[in-house]
Amino acid sequence: MRLWGLLEDPRNRKLYRSITDASPDLQASTTIPTEPPLSRGHTYALLAEFEYDIHAPLSVQTFQVNPKLVSSSIYFGLVVAGDW
Numbered sequence: 834m835r836l837w838g839l840l841e842d843p844r845n846r847k848l849y850r851s852i853t854d855a856s857p858d859l860q861a862s863t864t865i866p867t868e869p870p871l872s873r874g875h876t877y878a879l880l881a882e883f884e885y886d887i888h889a890p891l892s893v894q895t896f897q898v899n900p901k902l903v904s905s906s907i908y909f910g911l912v913v914a915g916d917w
Contacts, residue, residue, distance in 0.1 A: 852907075
């Protein structure tokens with residue numbers, strides 16, 4: 834699955850661009866889309882990619898969001914998850 838955060842505020846978009854420009858590991862690869870399929874012209878940040886294990890002993894599982902984004906002070910009013 835992929836977890837996306839909507840970058841609504843222009844300051845957040847600018848901060849996200851500065852972080853991705855300085856961090857090659859955050860830049861989109863050719864196999865990862867740069868936004869969810871139904872983005873409708875909005876800008877999204879890819880927060881995490883993970884695999885939910887349906888066979889795990891517990892149904893509650895946690896996944897790490899990229900630490901550079903966590904420490905960046907970017908805020909997200911909306912997050913979208915999907916297996917696109």
